[in-house]
Amino acid sequence: MMRMSSGEILSHKKYGDAFHSLTIVAPDIGERVVPGQFINIRCGRDRSFILRRPFSVYRVHKRGGWASTIEIVFDLRGPGTRYLSELRSHSIVDLMGPLGRGFTLPKNRAHCLLVGGGIGAAPLFFLADELRNDGHRVDVILGARSSRLLLNPIDVRRLASVYRITTDDGSAGEKGRVTDALSEMIDRCESDVVYTCGPHPMLAAVAGVCVDKKAPVQVAVEELMGCGFGVCMTCVIPVRPGKSRRGNAAEISYQRSCTDGPVFNGASVVWDAATDIVSSGQSELSPGGTPARQGVVVDSTGEHAPPGN
Ligand SMILES: Cc1cc2nc3c(=O)[nH]c(=O)nc-3n(C[C@H](O)[C@H](O)[C@H](O)COP(=O)(O)OP(=O)(O)OC[C@H]3O[C@@H](n4cnc5c(N)ncnc54)[C@H](O)[C@@H]3O)c2cc1C
Ligand code: FES
Numbered sequence: 001m002m003r004m005s006s007g008e009i010l011s012h013k014k015y016g017d018a019f020h021s022l023t024i025v026a027p028d029i030g031e032r033v034v035p036g037q038f039i040n041i042r043c044g045r046d047r048s049f050i051l052r053r054p055f056s057v058y059r060v061h062k063r064g065g066w067a068s069t070i071e072i073v074f075d076l077r078g079p080g081t082r083y084l085s086e087l088r089s090h091s092i093v094d095l096m097g098p099l100g101r102g103f104t105l106p107k108n109r110a111h112c113l114l115v116g117g118g119i120g121a122a123p124l125f126f127l128a129d130e131l132r133n134d135g136h137r138v139d140v141i142l143g144a145r146s147s148r149l150l151l152n153p154i155d156v157r158r159l160a161s162v163y164r165i166t167t168d169d170g171s172a173g174e175k176g177r178v179t180d181a182l183s184e185m186i187d188r189c190e191s192d193v194v195y196t197c198g199p200h201p202m203l204a205a206v207a208g209v210c211v212d213k214k215a216p217v218q219v220a221v222e223e224l225m226g227c228g229f230g231v232c233m234t235c236v237i238p239v240r241p242g243k244s245r246r247g248n249a250a251e252i253s254y255q256r257s258c259t260d261g262p263v264f265n266g267a268s269v270v271w272d273a274a275t276d277i278v279s280s281g282q283s284e285l286s287p288g289g290t291p292a293r294q295g296v297v298v299d300s301t302g303e304h305a306p307p308g309n
Contacts, residue, residue: 003028003029003096003097004094004095004096005026005028005029005095005096006092006093006094006095007024007025007026007029007070007092007093007095008024008025008090008091008092008093009022009023009024009025009087009088009089009090009091009092009093010023010024010025010069010089011023011089012087012088012089015073015151015152016148016150017148018075018148018149019073019074019075019119019151020073020074020075020076020081020084020085021058021071021072021073022071022072022074022084022087022093023059023061023069023070023071024069024070024071024072024093024095025067025068025069026039026068026069026070026095027066027067027068029057029068029070029095029097029098030060030061030062030063030068030069030070031062031068032098033057033060033070033097033098033102034098034102034103034130035057035102035103035105035123035124035126035127035129035130036056036100036101036102036103036123036127036197036218036220036262036263037056037057037097037098037099037100037101037102038054038055038056038057038097038098038099038100038123038228038262039054039055039057039070039072039095039096039097039098039099040052040053040054040055040095040096040097040099040228040229041053041054041055041072041080041084041093041094041095041096042093042094042095043079043080043081043083043084044079044080044083049079049080049083051226051227052094052096052228053080053081053084054099054222054225054228054258055072055074055122056072056122056123056126056197056220056222057070057071057072057098057123057126058070058071058072058073058122058123058125058126059071059125059126059129060126060129072122073119073122073151073152074119075119075149096228096229099228099229099258099259100257100258100259100261100262100263101259101260101261101262101263102123102263103123103127103195103218103220103263104218104263105130105131105134105136106134106136106192106193109135109136109137110136110137110192110193111136111137111139111189111190111191111192111193112131112136112137112138112139112191112192112193112194112195113139113140113141113185113186113189113191113193113194113195113215114127114128114138114139114140114141114160114194114195114196115140115141115143115178115182115194115195115196115198115206116140116141116142116143116151116178116196116197116198117143117144117178117197117198117199117202118143118144118145118149118150118151118198118199119149119151120197120198120199120202120222121142121151121197121198122151122197123197123220124140124195124196124197125151125152125155125159127195128140128159128160129159132159137161137189138159138160138161139160139161139162139163139185139189139191140156140159140160140162140163140164141163141164141165141166141178141181141182141185142156142163142164142165142166142173142178143165143166143167143168143173143177143178143198143202144167144168145167145168145169146167146168146169146171146172147167147171147172148171150165150167150172150173153165153172153173161189162185162188162189164181164185166178166180166181177202177205178198178202178206179202179205179206179209182194182206182209182210183209183212183213186209186210186213186215191215192215192216193215193216193217193218194206194210194215194216194217194218194266195217195218195220196217196218196219196220196266197219197220197222199222200221200222203219203221203266203269203271204269204271206219206266207219207266207267207269207271208271210266210267211266211267216265216267217265217266217267218263218264218265218266219263219264219265219266219269220261220262220263221237221257221261221262221264221269222262223235223236223237223257223258223261223262225257225258227258228258229258229259230256230258230259233256235256235257235258235261236254236255236256236257237254237255237257237261237264237269238252238253238254238269238270238273239252239253239254239255239260239264239265239268239269239270240252240253240268240270241253241265241268252270252273
């Protein structure tokens, strides 16, 4: 059920010079949200902000209902994130959520490897907290283009039993990409499941390595979104949900990342086709623009139960 609410900004801080964080008093959302779900925020009052902007929940502090808070982190992209960056304590924001389907946590005690890239790592911090609270082991690979775009590496050291940091330019951690460390980390940490969120090419590469290593992988995609609640079809991605009843490779179905996702089984996403959609969509579409893929037939019944249980 779609829920609208308003939240009061408790604090606005910065992580390094690249990322802003807003902690919002939002008990309705804080008490119900699970890792991997997102909220939609109205980023201004005028007509150019009719479409809300989606943000992952980065952290939750449950305080017994009436004062629970959620935290989001973001970098500056355009007018919506600029608006958010100007909010201060006691400002009121218009929220919708929690939205989408989050990560599935393991039922039995498991070794969980979290792989995050840039600001895309945001939902993995909430996930790491929940996994640790449930008694699972958490290992992390955190990557970014450069050190200033690494999201909260200090916290990663606290959360992870084993961690690796990578940057494309070598300005922090190892020079290279998260996938350079992935195969070895899966072996070393005896990972039962991999959870990942980040830029689209990174997700495709991580899913590819996991499929080769036969490691279950849950990916949280960040597709461009229009409505955020299943109506506009802006956010569809191609998914092949395994074998059909006759044992043939199943047909591709287009699933809405806002309601069927944003978490999908990484082995089921058809990454080549998804990349084509993303590259054609991104040039012409922003959440403030016109939804690009209207009319795509969506099969929301296709199963894509995330693995790792
Ligand atoms: C499920 C989900 C969770 C997200 N979580 C976060 C988060 O935790 N922190 C965060 O900083 N951002 C997150 N995003 C992206 C965030 O929604 C965009 O940064 C934001 O909408 C940009 O709004 P804007 O008005 O500032 O910029 P716009 O003017 O709307 O866009 C500026 C530029 O950013 C690009 N952009 C917009 N949306 C996305 C997107 N979804 N993915 C990649 N590029 C995009 C546009 O193509 C454009 O080039 C998430 C997106 C989704 C779908
Ligand atoms: S964003 Fe509108 S259907 Fe997903």
